[in-house]
Amino acid sequence: MSLKVYGIKNCNTMKKTFDFLESKGVEYEFIDYKKQKPSEELLTSFIEKAGLDAVINRKGLTYRKMDEGQKKSLEKKEFAIPILIDNSSMIKRPIILYPDDSITLGFDPDLISGKI
Numbered sequence: 127m128s129l130k131v132y133g134i135k136n137c138n139t140m141k142k143t144f145d146f147l148e149s150k151g152v153e154y155e156f157i158d159y160k161k162q163k164p165s166e167e168l169l170t171s172f173i174e175k176a177g178l179d180a181v182i183n184r185k186g187l188t189y190r191k192m193d194e195g196q197k198k199s200l201e202k203k204e205f206a207i208p209i210l211i212d213n214s215s216m217i218k219r220p221i222i223l224y225p226d227d228s229i230t231l232g233f234d235p236d237l238i239s240g241k242i
Contacts, residue, residue, distance in 0.1 A: 128153060128154065128155055128225065129147075129152060129153065129154040129155070129222065129223070129224060129225065129242070130154065130155050130156075130157060130222070130223040131143060131144075131147070131154045131155070131156050131157070131220050131221075131222050131223075132156075132157045132159065132164070132168075132217075132219075132220060132221040132222075132223070133156075133157075133158070133159065133217075133219035133220040133221065134158060134159055134160055134214070134215060134219060135156070135158050135160070137219050139219050139220065139232070139233045140219055140220055142233050143220045143222075143233050143238075144156075146233070146235055146238065147238075147242075150239070150242060152242050154222075159214030159215075159217065160214065163211055163212075163214060164210065164211055164214060164217065165211075166207050166208075166211065169181070169207050169210055169211065169217075170203075170207065172217075172221055172229060172231075173203055173207075175228065175229050176229060176231055178200075178201075178203055178206055180218065180231055181210070181217060181218055181221075181231065182200055182206065182210070182216060182217070182218065183215070183216050183217060183218045183219065186215055186216060187215075188213050188215045188216050189216050196209070218231045218232055219232070220232070220233065222238065222241070224241050224242075228241070
């Protein structure tokens with residue numbers, strides 16, 4: 127398995143991630159949530175590895191526009207996964223899946239460097 131990078135192409139954090147990986151000569155496969163919706167299995171895997179709270183992007187506009195009831199429903203995996211599938215911009219970016227099946231969330235050059 128090669129390095130897989132999940133996110134949204136036009137995100138500034140993703141652009142930093144791409145530039146960083148390319149500067150290190152790291153080959154990767156990019157999976158764009160806007161072109162290929164994340165599956166329930168994929169999100170479950172991310173949540174099992176990092177926790178539900180870590181997977182949700184609470185800084186983005188999509189999350190901030192939600193009412194309190196919708197935000198509350200994100201606290202339970204069974205309700206959160208369908209919401210994240212339909213609103214993929216609410217998933218933390220990037221999520222990088224490494225050959226050892228571990229992941230990192232967000233752009234942290236030191237953390238990523240330690241994994242590649």
